[in-house]
Amino acid sequence: MYLTVRQGLDFPLDDDFVIPHPNYRPWVEAREVEVEPADSKVDPTALVFGIVKPYKGIESAIAAVGRTGGLHLKVIGQAPNAQYAEEIRTLIKNSPGSVFNEGRVADSVLIAEISKATVVLLPYKSLYNSGALLLALSLETPVVVQKSAVAETLVSEFGSDWVRVIDFDKDEIPLSAPHASPEWGPSRDWGEAASAHNRVYRRLTSE
Numbered sequence: 001m002y003l004t005v006r007q008g009l010d011f012p013l014d015d016d017f018v019i020p021h022p023n024y025r026p027w028v029e030a031r032e033v034e035v036e037p038a039d040s041k042v043d044p045t046a047l048v049f050g051i052v053k054p055y056k057g058i059e060s061a062i063a064a065v066g067r068t069g070g071l072h073l074k075v076i077g078q079a080p081n082a083q084y085a086e087e088i089r090t091l092i093k094n095s096p097g098s099v100f101n102e103g104r105v106a107d108s109v110l111i112a113e114i115s116k117a118t119v120v121l122l123p124y125k126s127l128y129n130s131g132a133l134l135l136a137l138s139l140e141t142p143v144v145v146q147k148s149a150v151a152e153t154l155v156s157e158f159g160s161d162w163v164r165v166i167d168f169d170k171d172e173i174p175l176s177a178p179h180a181s182p183e184w185g186p187s188r189d190w191g192e193a194a195s196a197h198n199r200v201y202r203r204l205t206s207e
Helices: 025-030 058-066 082-093 107-116 131-138 149-158 190-205
Strands: 002-005 017-020 045-049 072-077 099-102 119-122 143-146 163-166
Touching: 017 190, 025 131, 045 058, 045 107, 058 072, 058 082, 058 119, 072 082, 072 107, 082 099, 119 131, 131 143, 143 149, 149 163
Parallel strands: 045 072, 045 119, 072 099, 119 143, 143 163
Antiparallel strands: 002 017
C-alpha cells in the first residue's frame, strides 16, 4: 500500500518517506459500476482473486472457509505454477460449494465478483503492498487479512468493520455486514499521491 524511500540507499532524505497507495474509486467510477451495498449481500461468499501463487497462502483460506458454517469460496486467478494449481484444485474439490475459476477474467467480471462477495480473503503470511485490498474496499467489500503489524495499521486506518484480522490457521471467517461505507483519508487520493511523488523527486534531484 506504500512507496517507501529509506535511509541508507544514497537518497538525500532525512527520514523514511511513505506515500500511501491511492484508492481505486476513480477507476471504478469511470466504469460506471453500481457498487452493491455490503448489507445487501445475502448469499455468504468469500472471494480470493489475483494471480495464484504459493506466497498468498490460499490453502489457509480454503481451510478457514471450511471451519465457517454456510460460507462458500470462490478463487479466481491465473496459476503460473502447475504444481500449486493442482494442489489448489484438489483442496477446492474437497471443499463443498467452493470453486476455482482458473485464468484471467475481464475487468467487468472481476468487478462484479468483488462487489457481490461477502468478504475478500487475503491470507498472505507477509502483507505489505496489496492492490487487491484497496480494490475490494473501493468496491465496498470487507477484507479479511492474516494477523500482522501491517494488518493492525490498516485496521487503524479503515476500521475493524472493513479490515478484519484473523489467524487463518485456526479462526473462522467473520461475516458481519459493515455499518457504513469505508472512509478514505486524503493520503489515499490520487492528486495527493501525485503531489507527494513530485515532492520526493524534486527533493532527490535538488541535491
